[in-house]
Amino acid sequence: MSSATTAGLGGRDLTRARVSRILREPLLGPLAALVVAIIVFSIVSQTFLNPYNLSLILQQSVVVGILAVGQTLIILTSGIDLSIGSVAVLGTIVMAQAAGAGGPILALGATFAVCVVLGAVNGGLVTVLRLPPFIVTLGTFTAIQAATRLLAGSQTYQVPDGVLTLLGTSFRIGTFATTYGVVAMLLVYLVVWYALSQTAWGKHVYAVGGNITASKLSGIKSNRTLFSVYLATGVIAAVAAWAALGRIPNADPNAYQTANLDTITAVVIGGTSLFGGRGSVIGTLIGTLIVGVLRNGLTQAGVDSLYQNIATGILVIVAVAVDQFARRRSA
Amino acid sequence: MFTRTKKRSLTVGAVLLASAVAFTLAGCSGGSSSGSSTGGSADGVKIGLITKTDSNPYFVKLREAAQAQATKDGATLIALAGAFDGDNEGQVAAIENLVSQGVKGILITPNSSSGILTAIKSARDNGVVVIALDTATDPEDAVDATYATDNKAAGVTQGKWVKATLGSTAPALVMLDGTPGGTVDTFRHDGFLEGFGIAEGSSEIVGQENTNGDQTKAQTAMENLLQRAPGVNALYTINEPAAAGAYEAIKAAGKTAQVTIGSIDGSCTGVANVKSGIIGATVMQFPAKMAEQGVDAVVKYASDGTKPSGFNDTGSQLITDKPVSGLDSKDTTWGADNCWG
Numbered sequence: 001m002s003s004a005t006t007a008g009l010g011g012r013d014l015t016r017a018r019v020s021r022i023l024r025e026p027l028l029g030p031l032a033a034l035v036v037a038i039i040v041f042s043i044v045s046q047t048f049l050n051p052y053n054l055s056l057i058l059q060q061s062v063v064v065g066i067l068a069v070g071q072t073l074i075i076l077t078s079g080i081d082l083s084i085g086s087v088a089v090l091g092t093i094v095m096a097q098a099a100g101a102g103g104p105i106l107a108l109g110a111t112f113a114v115c116v117v118l119g120a121v122n123g124g125l126v127t128v129l130r131l132p133p134f135i136v137t138l139g140t141f142t143a144i145q146a147a148t149r150l151l152a153g154s155q156t157y158q159v160p161d162g163v164l165t166l167l168g169t170s171f172r173i174g175t176f177a178t179t180y181g182v183v184a185m186l187l188v189y190l191v192v193w194y195a196l197s198q199t200a201w202g203k204h205v206y207a208v209g210g211n212i213t214a215s216k217l218s219g220i221k222s223n224r225t226l227f228s229v230y231l232a233t234g235v236i237a238a239v240a241a242w243a244a245l246g247r248i249p250n251a252d253p254n255a256y257q258t259a260n261l262d263t264i265t266a267v268v269i270g271g272t273s274l275f276g277g278r279g280s281v282i283g284t285l286i287g288t289l290i291v292g293v294l295r296n297g298l299t300q301a302g303v304d305s306l307y308q309n310i311a312t313g314i315l316v317i318v319a320v321a322v323d324q325f326a327r328r329r330s331a
Numbered sequence: 332m333f334t335r336t337k338k339r340s341l342t343v344g345a346v347l348l349a350s351a352v353a354f355t356l357a358g359c360s361g362g363s364s365s366g367s368s369t370g371g372s373a374d375g376v377k378i379g380l381i382t383k384t385d386s387n388p389y390f391v392k393l394r395e396a397a398q399a400q401a402t403k404d405g406a407t408l409i410a411l412a413g414a415f416d417g418d419n420e421g422q423v424a425a426i427e428n429l430v431s432q433g434v435k436g437i438l439i440t441p442n443s444s445s446g447i448l449t450a451i452k453s454a455r456d457n458g459v460v461v462i463a464l465d466t467a468t469d470p471e472d473a474v475d476a477t478y479a480t481d482n483k484a485a486g487v488t489q490g491k492w493v494k495a496t497l498g499s500t501a502p503a504l505v506m507l508d509g510t511p512g513g514t515v516d517t518f519r520h521d522g523f524l525e526g527f528g529i530a531e532g533s534s535e536i537v538g539q540e541n542t543n544g545d546q547t548k549a550q551t552a553m554e555n556l557l558q559r560a561p562g563v564n565a566l567y568t569i570n571e572p573a574a575a576g577a578y579e580a581i582k583a584a585g586k587t588a589q590v591t592i593g594s595i596d597g598s599c600t601g602v603a604n605v606k607s608g609i610i611g612a613t614v615m616q617f618p619a620k621m622a623e624q625g626v627d628a629v630v631k632y633a634s635d636g637t638k639p640s641g642f643n644d645t646g647s648q649l650i651t652d653k654p655v656s657g658l659d660s661k662d663t664t665w666g667a668d669n670c671w672g
């Protein structure tokens with residue numbers, strides 16, 4: 001798209017085109033918001049801008065941050081996943097129980113298996129029965145939540161230290177202490193960013209989300225692509241479950257009740273369009289960090305959590321408004 | 332054209348974010364944390380308080396009492412909360428953020444008695460004294476000290492009163508529990524059965540349901556249970572909202588004379604319900620005492636390094652206008668003077 005407009009232009013025009021291309025970059029809005037937030041909090045709070053606190057923000061973002069990658073994939077296909085958090089919570093219970101029965105490797109295997117199967121159920125209902133993702137995942141969310149409590153017998157399970165809590169182990173880069181969970185989150189982003197931007201599969205995901213009929217006409221196996229997105233989301237939910245046990249070594253069926261919605265918040269603030277076909281996981285990473293910085297910074301500044309929710313709510317609406325505005329102008 | 336649009340939307344985004352933050356910061360200074368930054372004897376010691384949620388009136392009372400005590404002691408209170416019952420992640424983040432802010436002590440009502448122990452340990456390793464309020468941790472010595480109601484004992488009192496009121500009638504008991512697996516819920520439940528004089532799973536228990544301590548859920552549960560167990564004559568409720576919900580169902584079924592309701596908590600609404608006969612008796616807790624003693628303990632630690640320790644029972648009191656012999660109780664007038672919320 002941009003190469004066509006820059007072709008055959010002189011030096012100055014080329015620079016201008018380059019600048020315009022940067023400004024057209026949809027990540028710029030969220031990135032600017034993140035920078036503004038960091039600057040504001042550095043001024044307002046003395047404790048915000050120290051390495052320990054910055055590391056905390058990353059650690060606090062890990063679970064929702066990973067889940068939000070899966071949510072981004074689904075939203076790019078113009079769907080929505082209301083069940084993703086509950087899949088991960090079920091994953092933690094399965095992991096804790098299987099660890100007691102057969103050790104950590106079996107536990108990890110069981111968790112990934114269960115989460116992928118649940119992804120396949122969502123994907124199957126969306127592609128085969130052609131049901132709207134909102135309805136499908138609303139149903140599976142309710143059912144999975146209940147199944148989790150049944151399976152857990154409404155108890156919490158302690159997880160033995162070791163492989164299953166690995167992602168909570170901290171290590172140092174110079175004076176900056178962080179956890180393997182943060183590394184895992186960044187890896188998930190890197191892998192999915194690569195798959196989306198550098199592979200044919202990624203182009204298909206965008207095409208299916210942008211216009212499913214057009215994508216079919218151009219020879220994309222749209223159902224297969226859609227289904228693969230739900231499977232990938234299952235895998236990502238399993239990674240999030242693992243990370244969750246690293247952070248809190250207890251599997252609790254009542255945990256992460258707001259995770260489903262928190263992921264949507266991160267995706268939307270990160271500039272991915274709820275109408276599908278436009279956005280990126282890098283935006284989602286920035287969106288996750290914006291929410292993390294807001295929560296942490298406002299807490300450091302002594303702001304009540306209810307006001308924090310108001311700020312986050314305003315931000316979601318602003319983000320969608322900006323998206324709509326851009327969409328209307330570019331149409 | 333396109334460029335300008337994008338530039339504008341970018342500016343709009345940044346400006347609105349800045350105003351959202353500014354609005355929130357402004358809202359704060361006018362509202363909640365109007366803490367005492369003026370130094371007193373404690374020289375602006377920072378104390379963190381983390382409740383289960385910030386909407387429940389019980390925790391609101393706890394927070395107000397802690398705030399009042401902190402002001403009196405010249406300390407600064409930073410109050411945080413989980414987003415919902417069971418929000419371990421939120422409480423862990425709150426602990427981390429408080430440590431990052433350099434608090435001297437943290438008072439916490441843990442959502443899960445074992446889920447947040449790693450974060451508590453790391454806070455204590457950083458030299459922060461951690462005190463559990465209202466709900467003990469498991470194991471109890473994961474924190475420095477606990478200031479709480481002995482919920483088992485409170486449940487025993489509740490059970491004894493219902494049993495004594497029932498007299499020689501053969502009991503048909505319905506139990507409206509709170510959240511499955513909750514420590515407090517289990518203590519109260521077990522205590523009630525002990526005071527009532529029957530064992531878990533015995534045939535006198537004709538119905539049992541989880542209500543999450545929610546009035547609406549309790550009403551629905553009781554409506555359904557009354558279909559299954561129309562002969563119910565004794566009712567255990569995890570808290571007063573559950574009792575109020577159950578009463579609506581019992582009234583609709585025309586069985587108010589048949590069922591004796593025992594509850595627990597001691598909120599002002601609950602005491603008023605005892606006075607008007609909706610609840611037979613309630614067992615009052617004293618959240619203000621927990622908060623005051625917790626704040627004092629942190630201030631003391633800050634001034635001379637003395638750490639609090641052990642389980643400190645803040646007591647409970649049976650409130651009823653239908654006293655039974657052998658059980659110490661106060662009437663609803665006393666209750667109205669000492670209630671919370």
